Amino acid sequence: MKEKLEALRQQALQELETLHTPKELEEFRIRVMGKKGPLTELLRGMGSLPAEERPQMGQLVNQLRAQLEEKLHEKEAAAQTALKEQKLKDEALDITLPGKAAKTGGLHPLNIVLEDMIDIFQSMGFDVVDGPEVETEHYCFEALNVPKDHPARDMQDTFYLGDDLLLRTQTSAAQIRVMEQRKPPIRIICPGRVFRADEVDATHSPVFHQVEGLVVDKGITMCDLKGVLEQFAHEIYGPDTKVKFRPSFFPFTEPSVEVDVSCSECGGKGCRVCKGSGWIEILGAGMVHPRVLRGCGIDPEVYSGFAFGIGLDRLTTTRYKISDIRLLFENDQRFLEQFD
Numbered sequence: 603m604k605e606k607l608e609a610l611r612q613q614a615l616q617e618l619e620t621l622h623t624p625k626e627l628e629e630f631r632i633r634v635m636g637k638k639g640p641l642t643e644l645l646r647g648m649g650s651l652p653a654e655e656r657p658q659m660g661q662l663v664n665q666l667r668a669q670l671e672e673k674l675h676e677k678e679a680a681a682q683t684a685l686k687e688q689k690l691k692d693e694a695l696d697i698t699l700p701g702k703a704a705k706t707g708g709l710h711p712l713n714i715v716l717e718d719m720i721d722i723f724q725s726m727g728f729d730v731v732d733g734p735e736v737e738t739e740h741y742c743f744e745a746l747n748v749p750k751d752h753p754a755r756d757m758q759d760t761f762y763l764g765d766d767l768l769l770r771t772q773t774s775a776a777q778i779r780v781m782e783q784r785k786p787p788i789r790i791i792c793p794g795r796v797f798r799a800d801e802v803d804a805t806h807s808p809v810f811h812q813v814e815g816l817v818v819d820k821g822i823t824m825c826d827l828k829g830v831l832e833q834f835a836h837e838i839y840g841p842d843t844k845v846k847f848r849p850s851f852f853p854f855t856e857p858s859v860e861v862d863v864s865c866s867e868c869g870g871k872g873c874r875v876c877k878g879s880g881w882i883e884i885l886g887a888g889m890v891h892p893r894v895l896r897g898c899g900i901d902p903e904v905y906s907g908f909a910f911g912i913g914l915d916r917l918t919t920t921r922y923k924i925s926d927i928r929l930l931f932e933n934d935q936r937f938l939e940q941f942d
């Protein structure tokens with residue numbers, strides 16, 4: 603029996619050396635020290651020993667149990683430490699790695715140009731006002747002296763939302779709202795989105811942007827209009843830019859003009875940006891029609907004014923040589939990131 607005990611000690615200690623994980627150690631405890639294990643079996647077998655040998659044998663078995671317990675504890679503690687170390691290693695952070703730069707948003711090219719425009723007009727004493735995108739026929743057409751049979755009121759051009767409601771086709775609607783609310787002197791710009799039922803292509807979009815301007819005061823003449831718009835063109839496109847006023851027609855201004863600037867890309871020689879003409883059309887303008895003033899309760903015998911509507915999208919595409927207006931509305935990150 604002593605030999606059996608000795609063999610068990612050897613074998614158990616040897617096996618313990620090869621075990622490392624808490625799971626393996628637990629299994630060992632159950633298998634070797636448990637109720638069905640060889641240690642218990644040895645104790646049971648003591649019944650067949652002569653009575654005088656039993657105490658000594660019992661002592662030896664208990665010694666072995668204690669020895670194995672101690673070794674198991676040792677191994678378990680080592681296993682726990684190893685586990686902790688592994689975890690720390692797995693979760694280790696390399697604080698010397700370079701950081702990832704967080705992406706920050708940037709201004710949309712339309713907003714960059716708009717901010718420049720606002721700066722220029724504010725320095726000339728203009729206020730910035732806002733107007734609704736959903737308008738009534740009155741503000742978008744009637745009060746602007748656009749008669750009922752004018753082609754601009756055709757269903758093809760205007761998005762109607764109901765009998766009287768529509769998406770504004772021009773920021774000129776804001777002129778009326780301002781003149782109804784304020785008394786001259788008035789000096790405002792109103793930037794915003796406008797909508798027209800146009801076919802989409804490289805130069806047309808059903809949504810685009812205008813910046814409306816309006817000045818009303820005593821003694822305002824066409825010279826004031828020319829001065830303000832020339833100043834604007836020089837600040838936006840550079841001091842050598844030539845400005846051309848062409849006669850035109852708008853129902854709400856009389857006389858009316860369209861304004862071209864010499865192409866900033868080729869200096870007027872003709873290129874892809876100006877489609878070979880040397881000029882880029884940037885706005886419509888004119889002296890506010892007396893009928894429009896009168897409709898807003900402003901006496902055209904006392905006051906006069908001028909208005910202009912600048913195409914923000916055209917200004918932006920020519921400044922940045924953007925070949926397709928649709929790029930301004932698609933929000934493609936690869937496009938927008940170039941303007942950060």
Ligand code: PHE
Pocket residue numbers: 771772773774814852855885886887888909910911912
């Ligand atoms: N509203 C005109 C357009 O959309 C532009 C304009 C504005 C013309 C103000 C004259 C005065 O074409």
